Amino acid sequence: MGTYARQPLTIVRGEGVHVYDDHGTRYLDFTSGIAVCGLGHCHPALVAAATHQIQTLWHMSNLYLTEPQAHLAARLAAAAGMDRVFFSNSGAEANEAAIKLARRYSKQAHGAHKGEILTFQNSFHGRTIATVTATAQPKYQEGFGPLPNGFKYVDSFTMKSVLERVTEKTCAIMIEPIQGEGGVRPVPVSFLNELRAFCDARGLLLIFDEVQTGVGRTGSWLAWQQVGVKPDIVTMAKSLAGGLPMGAMLATERVAAAFAPGTHGSTFGGNPVAASAALAVLDVVLEDGFLDTVTRRGQQLYSALCALAARRTEIVDVRGMGLMWGIEFATPIAGDLVAACRKRGLLVLTAGANTLRLLPPLIVSAADVERAVAMIAEALQEVEA
Numbered sequence: 001m002g003t004y005a006r007q008p009l010t011i012v013r014g015e016g017v018h019v020y021d022d023h024g025t026r027y028l029d030f031t032s033g034i035a036v037c038g039l040g041h042c043h044p045a046l047v048a049a050a051t052h053q054i055q056t057l058w059h060m061s062n063l064y065l066t067e068p069q070a071h072l073a074a075r076l077a078a079a080a081g082m083d084r085v086f087f088s089n090s091g092a093e094a095n096e097a098a099i100k101l102a103r104r105y106s107k108q109a110h111g112a113h114k115g116e117i118l119t120f121q122n123s124f125h126g127r128t129i130a131t132v133t134a135t136a137q138p139k140y141q142e143g144f145g146p147l148p149n150g151f152k153y154v155d156s157f158t159m160k161s162v163l164e165r166v167t168e169k170t171c172a173i174m175i176e177p178i179q180g181e182g183g184v185r186p187v188p189v190s191f192l193n194e195l196r197a198f199c200d201a202r203g204l205l206l207i208f209d210e211v212q213t214g215v216g217r218t219g220s221w222l223a224w225q226q227v228g229v230k231p232d233i234v235t236m237a238k239s240l241a242g243g244l245p246m247g248a249m250l251a252t253e254r255v256a257a258a259f260a261p262g263t264h265g266s267t268f269g270g271n272p273v274a275a276s277a278a279l280a281v282l283d284v285v286l287e288d289g290f291l292d293t294v295t296r297r298g299q300q301l302y303s304a305l306c307a308l309a310a311r312r313t314e315i316v317d318v319r320g321m322g323l324m325w326g327i328e329f330a331t332p333i334a335g336d337l338v339a340a341c342r343k344r345g346l347l348v349l350t351a352g353a354n355t356l357r358l359l360p361p362l363i364v365s366a367a368d369v370e371r372a373v374a375m376i377a378e379a380l381q382e383v384e385a
């Protein structure tokens, strides 16, 4: 169906930071399949892990334990600083699970009236009916009513705005530590701290949607570990299995105890092939020094973009963390820039009409970063001319 405004390219092969189209033209991929191929394309360790598993056991259902899923649950919980994991196949499903767990826990702990969840302007939490309702952007909701009750939108990253929306029925606050689709907007750390204190004082749950920021994207396994504000529930997906479909919702023991057998489930969630790939992702990303390199590359990219912004007045802001960056322009030229970059052999994303979004593979080299910024500078010159 016509749900995608596709780029005029057919990609047939990928290797590391590059993809190739059906004419053999090579592109430097600064999209990583929208933050999914975090270790680039066809990483040998991931290919080996998935290949071995596909020759051993593809699927068994969650009526049985499988070894890759059990190992992954333990390692993922440890890496995320959480106690329990529920596996899904996508970010939206991970957020659905978070919404269900937050409500069920809160009703048990505080009463049946608890069920409302606060989300933020410009957020993005997915496309299912519940998660698109959690997504406080009208353009994603238009035409899909009636939307479910139980979500209230906070206008800004201030406690004043939170207090305008919180009620007796509120059970949780859900936020992306850096809003991705909504324009690459880092949430001030001071505000995340205020949210944590507020949730503790009111008996509310703090949910971080780390579907885009997770798996090393910001320079730590999860963004919360860098900003120092720990949520009660955290969701992941995108890069989790390096390109195979997988999501996860993690929670502390206290909260997770609200899910008993039969309360929630997924046919494919925690599939052994995806779980094996995810275990290989964990091995690579948590290897000594890997995340330090991500941080260093991110600083290099930020410096280069700031130097570009100093020369080009049409750039009004450069923001992000690790290897997740947005370049905001004074005018809606992001779409034209994507096309101009593509002509030069660079794939990039937008985040709204005014913002170019860069999500390079975490394995990107210093030379790749230089090449990319040079191509963006040329593309900007062309678009402005």
Ligand SMILES: *Cc1c(COP(=O)(O)O)cnc(C)c1O
Pocket (backbone or CB within 6 Å): 089, 090, 091, 092, 093, 095, 124, 125, 126, 127, 176, 180, 181, 209, 210, 211, 212, 237, 238
């Ligand atoms: C992409 C994304 C989602 C939705 O993930 P799907 O796998 O497309 O369902 C949810 N939240 C955030 C922050 C995302 O970036």
